[in-house]
C-alpha cells in the first residue's frame with residue numbers, strides 16, 4: 413500500500429506516513445486506494461486482536477511482517493485493557509447500543525490507537541537504533557493516552573501541549589502525575605486550536621523537525637485513524653443481523669478523527685447507512701453538513717472539552733475524497749480556509765457528504781438531561797461526550813436499523829459534570845484517590861511556537 417498527501421502527488425510508504433504525521437506540503441496522508449474488507453467473510457467469533465491484525469495488515473505489510481504485527485497486537489492489547497475483547501457493549505434497547513471504548517488504561521477511546529501506535533514506533537526505532545521526540549496537542553484525552561503508552565519507551569520522549577484550564581482536573585492529573593524523565597507536559601496559555609497550530613507549525617518547519625527527530629501523534633496521524641476502524645467492524649460483526657444489514661453510528665466528534673475512521677470502514681465496504689456527527693456547541697461540522705459552509709467561530713468552553721475544537725483537522729481527508737481525490741482542489745480549498753477562515757463546497761459535493769453523514773449539535777442543558785435520563789432509566793452512567801452522541805442518535809430516529817453510539821470516555825473522567833447532571837454525589841473518584849494525592853509536574857509555556865521550539869531543544873532526546 414502506498415500513500416499520498418491530500419495536497420500532493422508523491423507516493424509515500426507507511427513508514428514515512430507513520431513517522432511524519434503531517435505531509436511536508438501541509439496536507440494529510442491518505443492511502444492510494446481503499447482495500448475492500450468484506451465483513452460477511454469474517455468469522456463471526458473473531459477476537460478483537462485477530463480482527464485488528466486482519467484490518468491493519470493490508471495497510472502496513474511493506475513495513476512489518478504478519479508475525480511481528482501479531483506479536484505487537486498481542487502484547488499491546490493484552491495487559492492494559494480491562495475487557496478481554498477490549499470493547500464492551502451496553503444495550504439501552506434492542507436497537508440502541510453503546511459501544512464502550514473506555515476500557516483502556518486512561519479510560520477513553522484514544523487508548524486503542526496509542527497502545528498500538530507507540531509499540532509500532534518502538535519496533536522500528538529498536539531495529540534502527542534511533543530515538544525520536546513526539547509532539548502532541550491534546551484537548552485532554554489524547555495526551556494521557558500518549559503519555560501512558562510512551563512512559564515505558566527507551567527510544568521516545570514526548571512533549572504534550574494542552575490548553576490551560578480547558579481540560580478536567582482528572583484529565584490533567586492523568587498526565588501531570590506521570591513523572592518519568594521522557595515525559596514533558598506543557599501547559600499553553602490558549603485554546604486547543606492554538607496548541608494544534610503550534611504542532612503543525614513545528615512540523616511544517618521541516619529543517620527543525622528533521623534535525624530534532626520530531627514526529628506527531630495527533631489524530632492527523634494516519635495510523636491512528638486506521639487502528640480506530642477496527643471497532644466499527646467489530647461492533648457490526650458482534651451485532652450482525654441479516655434482517656437489518658445496514659447500521660448507523662453516532663460519534664461524538666471534535667477533530668473529525670474517530671468519525672473519519674468510520675468513513676474509512678465505510679469506504680472499505682462496511683455496510684454503514686449513516687455516520688452521525690455529534691458535536692457540542694462547537695458546531696462547525698454540524699453547520700457545514702447543513703450548509704456546505706465550513707467556517708470557524710471562536711471556541712466555546714463546554715463540559716465536553718475533548719470536543720471544544722473549531723478546526724477539525726481530519727476534515728481535510730474527507731474533503732479530498734469528496735473532491736474526486738484532487739490534490740489541487742483540496743490544496744486551494746484549504747489555503748483559502750487558512751487565509752479567510754471559511755470555505756464552501758459545491759452542491760453536488762455536499763450531496764455526496766449528506767448521503768453518508770448526518771449531524772446534530774447538543775447543548776449543555778441537553779447533555780445534562782441525557783445523562784440524567786440514562787441514569788434514571790438504565791441505572792447507568794455516561795460521560796458528557798457520549799451524551800452528545802446519544803442525543804444525536806435519538807434525533808435521527810431510525811428505528812428500522814441498529815443504532816450504535818460510540819461511548820468515548822468513562823464517566824469518571826468528567827465526574828463533576830456527571831454528578832451535577834444526576835443531582836447527587838456518587839463518590840465516583842473514590843477509586844482514584846491516588847491520582848489526587850500525587851505531585852504534579854507541569855511546564856508552563858507561552859502560546860508561541862518559538863517558545864515551544866526552544867523548550868524542546870533544551871529537553872529533547
Ligand SMILES: *Cc1c(COP(=O)(O)O)cnc(C)c1O
Nearest residue numbers: 553666667668669670718820821
Ligand atoms: C478525542 C475525543 C473525542 C473526539 O474525537 P475526535 O477524533 O477528535 O473527533 C470525543 N470524545 C472524547 C471523550 C474524546 O477524548
